[in-house]
Structures are given as structure tokens and as C-alpha cells.
Amino acid sequence: MTGLALIGLLAATAATTPASATPTGTDGGRRVEAEYFPDPGGPGRTVEVPAASPVQRGRSAAAPLSAAESALDGAVGEQAVTGPTDDRLDVVIIGDGYTAGQQDDFHADATAKWADITALEPYKSYQGLFNVWTVDAVSNESGVSGDPGADSAKDTALGSYFWCSDIERLICTDIDKVAAYAAKAPAADLVVVIANSTKYGGAGYSGLQAEGHPFNGVSTLSSDHASSGLIAAHEIGHSVGLLDDEYTYEAYGTWTGGEQGGINSTTYTPAQLTEKRAKWYRWLGQSDPAGGTVGTYEGSAYYPFGIYRPTASSIMRELSNTEFNLPGREAMIAGFYRAGNALSSTVDTDATIGPGRRIAVTPADLTTVGAKPHTHGRPDAATGLARTDLRWYVDGVEKVAARGRTSVTPASLGVHADGRSHKVTAEAVDRTDAIRDPAVRALATDTLTWSVRPTGHR
Numbered sequence: 001m002t003g004l005a006l007i008g009l010l011a012a013t014a015a016t017t018p019a020s021a022t023p024t025g026t027d028g029g030r031r032v033e034a035e036y037f038p039d040p041g042g043p044g045r046t047v048e049v050p051a052a053s054p055v056q057r058g059r060s061a062a063a064p065l066s067a068a069e070s071a072l073d074g075a076v077g078e079q080a081v082t083g084p085t086d087d088r089l090d091v092v093i094i095g096d097g098y099t100a101g102q103q104d105d106f107h108a109d110a111t112a113k114w115a116d117i118t119a120l121e122p123y124k125s126y127q128g129l130f131n132v133w134t135v136d137a138v139s140n141e142s143g144v145s146g147d148p149g150a151d152s153a154k155d156t157a158l159g160s161y162f163w164c165s166d167i168e169r170l171i172c173t174d175i176d177k178v179a180a181y182a183a184k185a186p187a188a189d190l191v192v193v194i195a196n197s198t199k200y201g202g203a204g205y206s207g208l209q210a211e212g213h214p215f216n217g218v219s220t221l222s223s224d225h226a227s228s229g230l231i232a233a234h235e236i237g238h239s240v241g242l243l244d245d246e247y248t249y250e251a252y253g254t255w256t257g258g259e260q261g262g263i264n265s266t267t268y269t270p271a272q273l274t275e276k277r278a279k280w281y282r283w284l285g286q287s288d289p290a291g292g293t294v295g296t297y298e299g300s301a302y303y304p305f306g307i308y309r310p311t312a313s314s315i316m317r318e319l320s321n322t323e324f325n326l327p328g329r330e331a332m333i334a335g336f337y338r339a340g341n342a343l344s345s346t347v348d349t350d351a352t353i354g355p356g357r358r359i360a361v362t363p364a365d366l367t368t369v370g371a372k373p374h375t376h377g378r379p380d381a382a383t384g385l386a387r388t389d390l391r392w393y394v395d396g397v398e399k400v401a402a403r404g405r406t407s408v409t410p411a412s413l414g415v416h417a418d419g420r421s422h423k424v425t426a427e428a429v430d431r432t433d434a435i436r437d438p439a440v441r442a443l444a445t446d447t448l449t450w451s452v453r454p455t456g457h458r
């Protein structure tokens with residue numbers, strides 16, 4: 001049965017079934033896949049969990065918010081907005097288990113967790129392709145269910161809870177409630193739910209676009225545990241980088257399914273990768289930030305034998321390693337550019353402009369935090385991965401003198417009212433060493449083109 005059919009089923013039964021009669025874990029509704037990490041620093045596990053929060057035993061439905069609380073509920077904050085939503089990967093952070101009086105705590109926690117994630121490459125270098133929004137969710141009680149004990153029940157805005165599927169570290173949440181809050185933000189490509197708790201835990205939901213949501217991934221994590229941000233950093237590896245898990249389950253034995261699409265899993269030997277120009281062949285033998293050199297290491301995508309990963313360890317294998325390996329890093333950057341454009345302009349590319357019209361472009365600021373942006377698009381070579389280069393073309397021919405300029409007129413590029421139409425193009429290319437695949441370089445290339453009128457000044 002499809003998720004959408006089940007949504008209809010749930011809606012039909014919700015009105016007639018008393019919520020308090022529904023015990024933990026047996027709500028009978030949709031189930032979705034979620035990943036969790038039993039121990040800080042260890043590998044993950046994947047399980048099916050309910051998409052909606054089961055009501056705790058012995059509890060009635062949630063109490064309504066007061067008028068004063070309702071006034072605060074759903075407020076949208078700009079935590080880090082770097083450009084137009086169409087040109088950015090929009091992250092929405094929502095808190096659960098924060099009362100009306102704790103919303104400042106939520107904002108501080110959201111800032112701290114995003115800082116933890118963006119301390120890691122390649123997030124660090126590419127923060128300028130993200131917008132980060134917060135949406136305030138006002139809970140009746142502070143903290144979330146399952147903390148401190150499995151039987152502890154809290155009335156919270158999103159119904160998040162530890163001990164999901166009887167697993168202590170697995171924080172599940174109500175995906176439809178999350179979606180309703182996320183929809184208040186201007187856009188939502190990725191959603192992070194911060195559960196107000198000092199206890200280690202979290203989860204990654206994936207495949208939610210197939211359920212009809214605008215976002216594919218939701219990460220949950222606890223607010224006050226130092227390692228919980230790594231859970232989201234790993235989960236975004238799936239939803240944005242399209243990466244496989246590189247850890248294994250002993251019981252899975254030997255992979256016999258042949259070569260599959262996973263970017264960071266292969267059945268080939270290094271020689272075969274090179275011969276077939278497949279997967280990460282361009283990175284073989286390179287010294288890797290995740291440790292060791294890139295090669296083929298047995299065990300990936302849950303199977304311990306018959307399938308290989310690029311490095312012995314990485315953040316996609318265990319959270320004790322905070323680095324993506326080189327193929328993973330390239331895949332992440334590809335994902336950032338699939339959702340984000342490094343070049344924006346307020347001059348409409350659909351309109352035809354005169355030769356005297358000023359065209360200003362705004363390259364994404366891909367300098368890393370702390371580095372001084374001398375010129376837009378010229379990152380500090382010592383700290384950032386990105387190497388954005390801005391060029392101008394007239395009818396496909398580069399005007400070398402205009403390199404790096406963020407404001408030109410067609411006339412200043414040599415376009416005059418000569419009775420013919422011309423095309424002016426601005427092109428931003430990220431020449432980072434972290435990209436080797438030409439298809440990814442193409443994703444990291446953004447162009448804007450304007451048609452210039454054959455006559456007239458503006």
C-alpha cells in the first residue's frame with residue numbers, strides 16, 4: 001500500500017478512535033524507515049518506525065495551548081539566510097519539548113547544533129549555499145517522552161520520543177506534525193528536529209518525498225548531548241549526498257546482487273573501477289581526510305562481504321569519524337549544487353535589457369566562517385574548499401577583463417546598439433580540488449544569461 005493511501009486511511013479512522021486507547025508502538029498506521037545510532041561514535045542501525053507518534057499509555061490527547069502560547073507558536077526565525085530560497089538548500093530547524101518560556105533556549109540550541117554540523121567539511125566550506133530557518137513549536141511540557149525513563153510521557157508539539165520501537169536511543173517524531181511546522185518556513189529541503197533533552201539520541205528518516213512531503217529527510221537529535229549533531233551530519237549524507245551507509249550487519253553475509261547505484265559502494269576491484277571508469281576511480285590511491293588512502297575495503301551498504309567501500313572508516317561508517325571520505329565529499333558537494341545555485345541576480349534573465357542596463361550578480365559567499373571575504377567569490381585559499389571563479393561572456397566569448405566583476409553593463413563588455421541582439425552571460429564555476437568528476441563540475445557551474453536589445457539605452 002502506498003503512503004498516500006495510508007494517509008487517507010489514518011484520516012478516516014482518527015476521528016472515531018479514541019487516542020487514549022492506542023498503546024505505545026501499535027498505532028497500526030504508516031511505517032517509515034529510520035536510522036539510529038545505539039552508541040555515540042558507533043555504527044548505525046535501520047528500523048521501520050511509525051510515521052505518527054503513538055499516544056503514551058494512560059494519557060489523553062494533548063492539551064490545547066493557551067492564547068498567549070498560540071501567539072508564539074509557529075513563529076519563523078532567520079538563523080542564517082544567505083540568498084533566495086530558489087538558489088539555496090533550505091534547512092528548517094524545529095524544536096520539540098520547549099515550552100513558551102523556553103523558545104530562547106531553543107534558538108540557542110538550534111544555533112549550537114548547526115554550528116556543530118558546519119564545523120565539519122564539506123558543510124563548513126559550503127554554508128553559503130544554505131539558508132537556515134527556525135520554526136518555533138510551543139510544547140505544553142518541557143522535555144520529550146522517554147526521558148528519563150521509557151514510561152515518562154510528555155505532552156509536546158511534535159510528539160517526539162525516545163524508546164521508539166523499544167530502542168532507547170531512537171528518537172522518533174510525528175512526521176505529519178513536523179511537516180505542518182516546516183511548511184511555515186519559506187522553503188524546506190531538509191528538516192532537523194531538536195528534542196529538548198540531555199540524553200544521547202536521534203534518528204534519520206529518509207524517503208519522505210515518496211510520502212508526498214517537499215523534503216526527503218528529517219533528522220532528529222537531542223539538544224544537550226555533545227555528539228548528537230553528528231547524527232544529522234551523517235543523515236544529510238544520505239538525503240543530500242545520496243550516500244550509502246558504509247557499516248555492515250554480520251547477519252547479512254555476502255552481497256550477491258551485482259553492481260548497484262550506490263555512490264560509495266562497489267563490487268569492483270580497484271583495477272576494474274579504473275578499467276570501467278566507474279564510481280570513485282578518480283580518487284584511488286589518494287590520501288583521504290577520513291584516514292588512510294582511497295581504495296576498496298570489504299563491507300558496505302550493510303553487507304560485510306562481496307561489496308566494498310572507499311576507505312576503512314568515514315562518517316558514513318561510524319560517528320567516531322567526523323570526515324566524509326573523498327568520494328563522499330564530492331557527492332555531498334554535488335548534492336549542495338543540485339539544490340543550490342552559486343549565482344543570483346535581481347536583474348530578470350527573462351527580460352530583454354538595453355546595453356546601458358547595469359547587471360549586478362551576487363555570488364554565494366563560499367568563504368568559510370572566520371575567513372575574511374576580500375572579494376566575493378574569492379575564498380581564503382588556506383581554509384575553504386570552494387574555489388569560485390566568476391566570468392563574463394558576450395555571445396559565448398569570454399571578456400577576460402571583466403573576470404571577478406560583480407557588476408557590469410552590456411556596454412562595458414563591448415555590446416553596443418549595433419542593430420543585432422546579443423547574449424550576455426555570467427558564469428560562476430567552483431574549481432575546487434574536492435571535485436574530480438566533470439559531471440559534478442557541471443553541477444558546480446551556474447550561469448545567468450540576458451538578452452540585449454539591438455537598440456536603445458535601457
Ligand SMILES: [Zn+2]
Pocket residue numbers: 035044234235238244245
Ligand atoms: Zn546512515
